[in-house]
Amino acid sequence: MKNEEKKNASDNKKHQDLERNREDSKDQFLTTNQGLKINDDQNSLKAGDRGASLLEDFILREKITHFDHERIPERIVHARGSAAHGYFQVYESMEKYTKAGFLQDPSKKTPVFTRFSTVAGFKGSTDLARDVRGFSVKFYTEEGNYDLVGNNIPVFFIQDAIKFPDLIHAVKPEPHNEIPQAASAHDTFWDFISLMPESTHMIMWAMSDRAIPRSLRMMEGFGVHTFRFVNKENKGTFVKFHWKPLLGTHGVAWDEAQKISGNDPDFHRRDLWNAIDNGQFPEWELGVQIIPEEDEHKFDFDLLDATKLVPEELVPVKKIGKMVLNRNPDNFFAETEQVAFHPGHIVPGIDFTNDPLLQGRLFSYTDTQLKRLGGPNFHEIPINRPIAPMHNNQRDGHMRQEINKGQTSYHPNSLRGGCPFQAKIAEGGFDSYPEKIDAKKVRERSKSFKDHFSQATLFFNSQTGVEQQHIIDALSFELGKVGVAQVQERMLGLLNEVSNDLAQKVASNLGMKVPERKEQLNHGVPADFDPERYEPTKSSPSIEKDPALSMMHKGFGNIATRQVAFLCADGVDDNSVDEMKKALKNEGAMVKILGPNSTDVKTAGGKSLKVDEAYRTTASVVYDAFYVPSGDKAHKAMRMIPKAIHFLNEGYKHCKPIASAQENGLVEETYFWKNLNKQNLAEDGVIIGKGKSSEFIEAIGKHRFWKREEKDSIPA
Known part of the structure; x- marks a missing residue:
């Protein structure tokens, strides 16, 4: 009986040990699936x-x-x-x-x-x-x-x-x-990122409007x-x-x-x-940046580091073709x-x-x-499937479709005259680039990979003020969703390496303080980098700004394929619709007629105007700009449609161009109208009056009027 109790106790202990091994413990070593303890999980061999x-x-x-x-x-x-x-x-x-x-x-x-x-x-x-x-x-x-x-x-x-x-x-x-x-x-993403300084540059891009x-x-x-x-x-x-x-x-x-x-x-x-x-x-x-091999080590970053880019200010992009x-x-x-x-x-x-x-x-x-x-x-x-012919000795396998004929499936062979043959280089045969290798097997990264913040700073400094504010807002939102203060503090420390102003503004939005820097986290690559004699030093970037990193630096102009919503109702003026529609289509824009129902509206001239979307089945956010044609009856009807007024309020909130061919119309029912500078509406992306198609097209070409974000928030 005692032997059986001992056996049961031993089995229970083994079971407990196994369960303990499966728990999310804090005192376990990282291992392979075979139980081998891992010394370095940060670097491949x-x-x-x-x-x-x-x-x-x-x-x-x-x-x-x-x-x-x-x-x-x-x-x-x-x-x-x-x-x-x-x-x-x-x-x-x-x-x-x-x-x-x-x-x-x-x-x-x-x-x-x-x-x-x-x-x-x-x-x-x-x-x-x-x-x-x-x-x-x-x-x-x-x-x-x-x-x-x-x-x-x-x-x-x-x-x-x-x-x-x-x-x-x-x-x-x-x-x-x-x-x-x-x-x-959420917590797990930012926990990981806060412990991976090399991710900081990418984070700046991911928190920008590029994402x-x-x-x-x-x-x-x-x-x-x-x-x-x-x-x-x-x-x-x-x-x-x-x-x-x-x-x-x-x-x-x-x-x-x-x-x-x-x-x-x-x-x-x-x-x-x-x-x-x-x-x-x-x-x-398709553009390429061409870098001669002899220039490999002339940058203040490592070309082999995927967390780095080559600034276009240093190496321009050459356009070589079109897709x-x-x-x-x-x-x-x-x-x-x-x-x-x-x-x-x-x-x-x-x-x-x-x-x-x-x-x-x-x-x-x-x-x-x-x-x-x-x-x-x-x-x-x-x-x-390639369009180039396929010939090899690979056979069988799950879902094989090709039926290969003949008795040979190996190379070299004589039974099939050696076919398929190896191609000579002159015949298009692939040969790997003969890069010289003379090194020891190591599980580590080059010291030239240790600059984690200089290009993050370059990216942030290259943005317009509007874009910088969007990055600050995005980081504040994302880190505000994190429930672990320690993670937030670590991220503020990393952001402080990018820009103190950035870190301070995000910290203020979180109700926190930027932690003091305890150690130097960044190590740059000198211009005369020698992989055999490299020692880390403080980075000195070649440039402070690169306009190509900003989406807003060039301006826009092209309105092709932009979606423009025409807010309509019965009684809309025929000419007001037709003239603006023709002007926009000549520039390649897409006009969508919105109405109280999904069938049509009757124009002031007695015509039927086909409706693309009813107000109730669409939303302002799927359009790039808004136009309200003239027509007293139509404007009176739309004043009674809350969704039509909401379209304009929300479009204004999202900084989109708005035009109305009629003064004293629907636009005056909006929340934002009373706060506009009536002497210079076009500067705010609001175009009022007949015959203003060119002004409206110019406004759409500017994409957004981001200065509106500086004003009080629009309840939309």
């Missing part, structure tokens, strides 16, 4: 501190493999997306820098498929979440598929791919309650990493990729973004689809959902660098596609 990541890094592979396979069939990140077909055409041959075939002939159009996405949200989340946007392009070239996998922000949160699972786990809904959805304003774009058609795209061009002489050149939208780069107001999410969570998807459906094809120019998206997918699942992008899908003339974030992605993407798309044959799905 590399061939030297600036060298390539090594395949033998079993800790990196285990961590990313588990992450890649956590959710299926939905993408772990970039789950919510929309896409379109199109083409790319180079402006002039780039043979001086690269032998990539699709960058040689200006007369050739290369087919592309481009997918845009949010990062953190699930498939059912909103388009207008504050988030990074994916911007990935698949080029179907004659040398094979090339995938330019990027984002709408040129930098990233982390420097080493081994931290990617941690980043996404932190920003995703918290695991104990699956809250919040598609939002970074809430007006349209997918109106945002930039970036390759993020530094890549290599390689020409026929095998000479390498560093390159950064940029997509520049021809419609300009625009954002929305945060209050507006939240309301759009409620009124039309598919706002960006619908906008892209409708633009293409209406023949208003989105266009981007046009001109066809919507025929089937969302078959194309947009099943498309598989991979930064490792390259062609001769384009190659990698030793960026440790990029190196990890080269493993992760294939691993993810294997799970998400059912096996190793995802390349046979029609949207993923």
Whole structure:
């Protein structure tokens, strides 16, 4: 009996030990899934501190493999997306820098498929979440598929791919309650960020209006990493990729973004689809920053650091071609959902660098596609098939479609005459860039990666006053959602490294004080950086501002595809509608007629004017500007429609242009009218009177009148 009691006690202890091991304890060591204690979870194993990541890094592979396979069939990140077909055409041959075939002939159009996405949200989340946007392009070239996998922000949160699972786990809904959805304003995200100073630069971008774009058609795209061009002489050149939208780069107001999410969570998807459906094809120019290899160490940052960008003030962007998206997918699942992008899908003339974030992605993407798309044959799905012929000895596997003939499936062979053959370099065979490597295996990062704040400061200083205030408001909102004071204090300490003024204003909004600096957190890279003799010093940035980092620095002007709401009711003046509508359409804007019901309104001339949306079924936040045509009867009717008055109040609150062809009309019923400077209405983006189409068009071209935010808040 005693032996049995001892056995039971022993079994209970083992069970308790096992349960204790599963608890979220505070005194446990980090281990692999096999129980091996991990000494360094911050750095992947590399061939030297600036060298390539090594395949033998079993800790990196285990961590990313588990992450890649956590959710299926939905993408772990970039789950919510929309896409379109199109083409790319180079402006002039780039043979001086690269032998990539699709960058040689200006007369050739290369087919592309481009997918845009949010990062953190699930498939059912909103388009207008504050988030990074994916911007990935698949080029179907004659040398094979090339995938330019990027984002709408040129930098990233982390420097080493081994931290990617941690980043996404932190920003995703918290695991104990699956809250919040598609939002970074919660404890776990900011806890992680506050302990990762390298994320500070990216945070500045994510808290800016770049993270809430007006349209997918109106945002930039970036390759993020530094890549290599390689020409026929095998000479390498560093390159950064940029997509520049021809419609300009625009954002929305945060209050507006939240309301759009409620009124039309598919706002960006619908906008892209409708633009293409209406023949208003989105266009981007592909730009490159070319950096000779001999200039690799001439900057005050490391080119291999994905948390850094190359300022356009230092290296201008050269426009080399244009992408046009001109066809919507025929089937969302078959194309947009099943498309598989991979930064490792390259062609001769384009190659990698030793960026440790990029190196990890080269493993992760294939691993993810294997799970998400059912096996190793995802390349046979029609949207993923190259136009270049495929010949290899890979066979079988789940969902194999190609029927390979013959008895050989190996190389070399003689039974099939050696076919398929290896291609010589002169025949287009790919050869990796022969970068010299002479280093020890280490699990660490180069000291040249230790400047975490200089470019965050550069970004903040480069913004207009309006944009800076939006960043302050965003940080105040996000950190105000954090329930742990210690996390908030750590973030204020990091923000103080960027700008004391920024930190003080956010702290004031939180009702806190900026903590005293206890140690030097930032270490810069001197201009004469020598990787063999580098010692950290205080950073001295080459420039203090870069206008290209601001969305507002150039102004706008182009109103093509802008959505202008005409507020109408029975009795609206025919000429007032027709003249403004014609003027706007000549500039490429889209006119939407709003009315009391969804059928039509009767004009003063007795005509029927088709209504696009009834006031009750739409919202002001989905339009860019508002126009009220003249007509006494119409204005009298609209005074009795609270939603019509609300449209103008809310449009004014969100700093949008407003025009009315009639004085003493609906506009005078608004909250904001009594506080306007009637002597200079146009300066405030309010146009009153007949025959003012040119003034209204000019106002729309300015995008927003952000000075309104300085006034008392409009109750809308």
